[in-house]
Amino acid sequence: MEKIIEENKQGQSLVLEQKEGNQRKLFIESYGCQMNFSDSEIVASILSENGFNTTQNLEDADLVLVNTCSIRDKAEQTVRKRLEKYNAVKKINPNMKVGVLGCMAERLKSKFLEEEKIVDLVVGPDAYKDLPNLVAEVDEGRNAVNVILSKEETYGDISPVRLNSNGVTAFVSITRGCDNMCTFCVVPFTRGRERSRDPQSIMEEINDLWSKGYKEVTLLGQNVDSYLWYGGGLKKDFEKASDMQKATAVNFANLLEICATALPKMRFRFSTSNPQDMTLDVIEAMAKHNNICNYIHLPIQSGSNRILKEMNRQHTREEYFDLIDNIKRLIPDCAISQDMISGFPTETEEDHQDTLSLMEYVKYDFGFMFAYSERPGTLAERKMEDDVPEETKKRRLEEIIVLQQKHALYRTEQHLGKVEEVLIEKESKRSDAHWSGRNSQNTVVVFPKENYKVGDFVNVKITECTSATLIGEAVGYSENN
Numbered sequence: 001m002e003k004i005i006e007e008n009k010q011g012q013s014l015v016l017e018q019k020e021g022n023q024r025k026l027f028i029e030s031y032g033c034q035m036n037f038s039d040s041e042i043v044a045s046i047l048s049e050n051g052f053n054t055t056q057n058l059e060d061a062d063l064v065l066v067n068t069c070s071i072r073d074k075a076e077q078t079v080r081k082r083l084e085k086y087n088a089v090k091k092i093n094p095n096m097k098v099g100v101l102g103c104m105a106e107r108l109k110s111k112f113l114e115e116e117k118i119v120d121l122v123v124g125p126d127a128y129k130d131l132p133n134l135v136a137e138v139d140e141g142r143n144a145v146n147v148i149l150s151k152e153e154t155y156g157d158i159s160p161v162r163l164n165s166n167g168v169t170a171f172v173s174i175t176r177g178c179d180n181m182c183t184f185c186v187v188p189f190t191r192g193r194e195r196s197r198d199p200q201s202i203m204e205e206i207n208d209l210w211s212k213g214y215k216e217v218t219l220l221g222q223n224v225d226s227y228l229w230y231g232g233g234l235k236k237d238f239e240k241a242s243d244m245q246k247a248t249a250v251n252f253a254n255l256l257e258i259c260a261t262a263l264p265k266m267r268f269r270f271s272t273s274n275p276q277d278m279t280l281d282v283i284e285a286m287a288k289h290n291n292i293c294n295y296i297h298l299p300i301q302s303g304s305n306r307i308l309k310e311m312n313r314q315h316t317r318e319e320y321f322d323l324i325d326n327i328k329r330l331i332p333d334c335a336i337s338q339d340m341i342s343g344f345p346t347e348t349e350e351d352h353q354d355t356l357s358l359m360e361y362v363k364y365d366f367g368f369m370f371a372y373s374e375r376p377g378t379l380a381e382r383k384m385e386d387d388v389p390e391e392t393k394k395r396r397l398e399e400i401i402v403l404q405q406k407h408a409l410y411r412t413e414q415h416l417g418k419v420e421e422v423l424i425e426k427e428s429k430r431s432d433a434h435w436s437g438r439n440s441q442n443t444v445v446v447f448p449k450e451n452y453k454v455g456d457f458v459n460v461k462i463t464e465c466t467s468a469t470l471i472g473e474a475v476g477y478s479e480n481n
Helices: 034-048 073-092 103-107 109-115 128-139 199-211 235-240 243-247 252-262 280-288 305-310 317-330 349-362 379-383 390-413
Strands: 024-030 052-054 063-068 097-102 121-123 144-146 169-173 216-220 267-271 295-297 335-342 366-371 419-427 434-438 444-448 457-465 469-477
Touching: 024 034, 034 052, 034 063, 034 097, 034 128, 034 169, 034 216, 063 073, 063 103, 073 097, 073 103, 097 103, 097 128, 103 109, 109 121, 121 128, 128 144, 169 199, 199 216, 199 252, 216 252, 252 267, 252 280, 280 317, 305 317, 305 349, 317 349, 335 349, 335 390, 349 390, 366 390, 390 457, 419 444, 419 469, 444 457
Parallel strands: 024 052, 024 063, 063 097, 097 121, 121 144, 169 216, 216 267, 295 335, 335 366, 444 469
Antiparallel strands: 419 434, 419 457, 434 444, 457 469
């Protein structure tokens, strides 16, 4: 399982419309991947129905929740610092209760509650519906914990409250958990086995977003390609399904078709993909529908077959190349991004060169690159020695980053002179006279505002570029508007 962690979103506190009659105040912060931010919207929705309005003022809060991540050591250290801050405030406001949600909660429950006594409440990713009961326990002066992982919970019946939204783009979760036991990853242990949400509830949520003026939806999951709905239950139990269930099952390509056909003016993306589960029918669905964006996040982690095997990735370098070739054949202008880990246990200089040569073959548009850090609870931590020196990891990471920057510029230069559809999302950070949006390939495009507004689909002629941004001028509304 791979996760994109957007640094600029880390630690955002979330605020939604105040519900009349709610007397208590909730302060909620999120760290980690987009799944955590999506989960916080579910939590806010549940607690809004149970007497809590959100606040951005920590000192005013009756309940403080931090939604956590176990994917990288940096995220865990940041959360620990935040817990220290919460507890300092708690000395001033002793009635304030502090809770930890999400992946780190599941992994460190006894440490937080019993050893360090730094929180009142620990809630795992599948137990958010139990929050009202857990809060009642805490109100009675008892610590409360529920980290039981579910085989069924998908939160398909909860309509998430959109937090800090631009009103244009939204995330819709379609799967939870992961069955891929990559040795570097803790997610199967913190989020449980993979199960998919029923297509009807997904479409109801997307239709609701459309009615509220949203123009783009990203279908979200630990591993969206392996989406499979056959009436409920775990993905791994599909082989036990009845003939009727198998005949009427909906896979990810089917779901994309349903979404794109039902709402031809809504733009669709998805994240995250796993190379071993990405099938030709998904690529064909993308090629068929203009409203499915030409962008795939396709993490590889290493270009070396030996390291891929050590990571328990269920594909080879050659199979990955075949997949890339098929994407480029069916969708020539498709953007592809990567996750890459440098310095995985036993990685040699030859393995590292394999990674660089794979990058040269693909020439990724974007990348999310990290030096390996041992995560407690993973198979790698239990069975492998973290034997690559830190300075070697850092040097290899730097070489990967430099090459990625070179390829990113090469890719943005391909857009020069073209007219491309852009969905306006917000004002440009650097200039209040410019809009910022993204093209189909997920590249940021900046252009003068003129008379256009947020939520418009605009055709923009690309005149300049950096390695990360396209700059241009609007030439009119697109036919999608």
